[in-house]
Amino acid sequence: MQKFNPNKDYKCKVCKGVFKKRNSLQVVCSPKCAITHAKRITERKEKQEQTQWNIKKRDGKKKLETLREKLNKLQRLVNALARCIDTGHPCISSGRTTGKMNGGHFWAVGSNRHIRFHLMNIFVQSESDNNYKSGNVSEYREGLKKAFGDAVLAQIEELRDKHQDTKLDPIETDEKITLVRSLLKQMKAIIAEKKKLTNEERLSYRHLFNKKIGIYG
Numbered sequence: 001m002q003k004f005n006p007n008k009d010y011k012c013k014v015c016k017g018v019f020k021k022r023n024s025l026q027v028v029c030s031p032k033c034a035i036t037h038a039k040r041i042t043e044r045k046e047k048q049e050q051t052q053w054n055i056k057k058r059d060g061k062k063k064l065e066t067l068r069e070k071l072n073k074l075q076r077l078v079n080a081l082a083r084c085i086d087t088g089h090p091c092i093s094s095g096r097t098t099g100k101m102n103g104g105h106f107w108a109v110g111s112n113r114h115i116r117f118h119l120m121n122i123f124v125q126s127e128s129d130n131n132y133k134s135g136n137v138s139e140y141r142e143g144l145k146k147a148f149g150d151a152v153l154a155q156i157e158e159l160r161d162k163h164q165d166t167k168l169d170p171i172e173t174d175e176k177i178t179l180v181r182s183l184l185k186q187m188k189a190i191i192a193e194k195k196k197l198t199n200e201e202r203l204s205y206r207h208l209f210n211k212k213i214g215i216y217g
Helices: 031-085 127-132 137-148 150-157 170-194 199-213
Strands: 009-011 018-020 101-105 122-126
Touching (some): 031 101, 031 122, 031 170, 031 199, 101 127, 122 127, 122 137, 137 150, 170 199
Antiparallel strands (some): 009 018
16 A cells, blocks of 8 residues: 655546545545545445345346246156156047147146146146147046046046145255156166056056155155
8 A cells, every 4th residue: 555645646536636635545636526426435335236136136036947947847857757658548638649749737737736746647648638728628537537447537636635735945856857867768668668558557657656756645
């Protein structure tokens, strides 16, 4: 730090005019410039605080978005696992065997998010029925009854009330994503060998994988 020299000419921080300091802390030449300088400091501080707040707010949103993205990724993988189990079987609601197939939920995800990952709630379904016929629930019900019988249909109809809401944090969701990827790989290997599962096997693997995934007790 330079030593204060009362005889030295200094440049005012505001008007840039030359002045002589009365003390080492003086940075402006007049009371008018002092008011302007103080106002600038306040504005700069407020701007910095606002910037810090915006960063915190953005990071908070990013964390929420990241969790949402992780949950959606997990959903896509669970849907893929359900479709893989049902390889070779027709759309659960229309009986269609051609066209793009989805993992269609019997209980819609939007109003039943607590069972969105339950494999007994997801069966192969044509994109047409899944996306453009609101899941075609009445025919979905008939398809379940025809393929698996009244007892299984009753179990699936009770899923919504049987399970409580289960919230996954980001770390848990990452763990489930890794696990479901592994199960999907196993299922693909099984399908490569067997080509198509029986209806009993479709249910058996759903129960087995639900237990391994560990979201539902």
